[in-house]
Amino acid sequence: MKITVSINLGGYSFNIDEDAYAELKRYLKNLELHFAGEESSSEILSDIESRMSELFRSKLTTYKQVINIDDVRQVESVMGTPEDISDNEGPSARDKFSSPGYHRMYRDTDHRVIGGVCAGIAAYWNTELWLVRVIFFVLAMMGVGILIYLILYIVLPEARTTAEKIAMKGNPVNIHNIKDSVKQEFDTVRKNMKL
Amino acid sequence: MDLENNKAQMRKGILEYCILSVLSRNSCYASDIIKELKEAEVIVVEGTLYPLLTRQKNAGLLSYRWEESQQGPPRKYYELTDEGRKYLIDLDKSWQELVESVNLIRTR
Numbered sequence: 075m076k077i078t079v080s081i082n083l084g085g086y087s088f089n090i091d092e093d094a095y096a097e098l099k100r101y102l103k104n105l106e107l108h109f110a111g112e113e114s115s116s117e118i119l120s121d122i123e124s125r126m127s128e129l130f131r132s133k134l135t136t137y138k139q140v141i142n143i144d145d146v147r148q149v150e151s152v153m154g155t156p157e158d159i160s161d162n163e164g165p166s167a168r169d170k171f172s173s174p175g176y177h178r179m180y181r182d183t184d185h186r187v188i189g190g191v192c193a194g195i196a197a198y199w200n201t202e203l204w205l206v207r208v209i210f211f212v213l214a215m216m217g218v219g220i221l222i223y224l225i226l227y228i229v230l231p232e233a234r235t236t237a238e239k240i241a242m243k244g245n246p247v248n249i250h251n252i253k254d255s256v257k258q259e260f261d262t263v264r265k266n267m268k269l
Numbered sequence: 270m271d272l273e274n275n276k277a278q279m280r281k282g283i284l285e286y287c288i289l290s291v292l293s294r295n296s297c298y299a300s301d302i303i304k305e306l307k308e309a310e311v312i313v314v315e316g317t318l319y320p321l322l323t324r325q326k327n328a329g330l331l332s333y334r335w336e337e338s339q340q341g342p343p344r345k346y347y348e349l350t351d352e353g354r355k356y357l358i359d360l361d362k363s364w365q366e367l368v369e370s371v372n373l374i375r376t377r
Contacts, residue, residue, distance in 0.1 A: 084342065121319040124345075128341075131341070151314075153314060153316040154314020154317065158313070158316065159314060159316045
């Protein structure tokens with residue numbers, strides 16, 4: 075028995091195995107990043123999604139109603155990896171789509187206790203999270219910590235997208251980092267589901 | 270020399286020309302274009318087509334309209350604009366010149 079997920083791809087609803095969903099999400103995320111520098115990137119992506127939806131539909135019959143990981147892999151090989159696509163566009167394409175080590179502070183709500191301010195600071199300076207928390211606790215005892223925390227909470231945006239989460243740590247945003255980051259996200263989700 | 274890379278570069282060069290040529294006959298939706306390009310073996314992975322279509326559209330060479338489909342959501346039908354037709358005539362000319370140049374050298 076397997077858990078399936080219901081998704082909307084190109085205006086069609088599909089039931090898709092959990093592992094297949096993780097793979098599809100990873101693939102689309104990669105593409106999204108690949109076209110990030112492009113004008114009308116969302117249009118390109120939705121065209122690609124429509125085509126994938128069409129290819130998936132051709133794989134379903136009355137007796138096979140769920141998209142599995144093999145279907146996803148097969149459709150991905152038809153569409154091509156971002157690397158395949160950039161190879162067709164010349165050697166410089168990969169560099170073009172990775173922005174150089176963009177580094178800024180966010181609130182890291184994945185590791186938050188209150189609002190993710192401490193976790194964001196720890197990620198930005200690459201220091202131990204407990205150390206930042208202790209400093210804030212001491213500052214709070216002295217009377218200024220809570221105010222500082224509130225101001226930072228208001229000023230710092232939350233790291234929502236994968237690209238922001240990578241920029242929070244100061245790594246260059248490129249396909250490989252996104253891949254690692256998305257994989258980490260899935261591992262966490264998977265772990266949480268098993269618990 | 271990397272033959273595969275060389276072939277990929279050549280394909281890349283003529284792909285835009287091929288897309289415009291397919292559309293010069295009649296308006297198509299993306300999957301029809303893919304089919305033709307695959308049959309002619311000028312495209313390897315489908316993902317390459319979509320950014321090109323969007324770029325050509327942004328450059329004013331193509332336009333599209335939404336058309337209802339029997340089998341699902343509406344489809345985008347692409348067609349050449351007047352500018353696209355002019356552009357294609359120029360490309361036809363330079364393709365002819367290229368072929369002639371290569372032939373001249375190959376048969377010397």
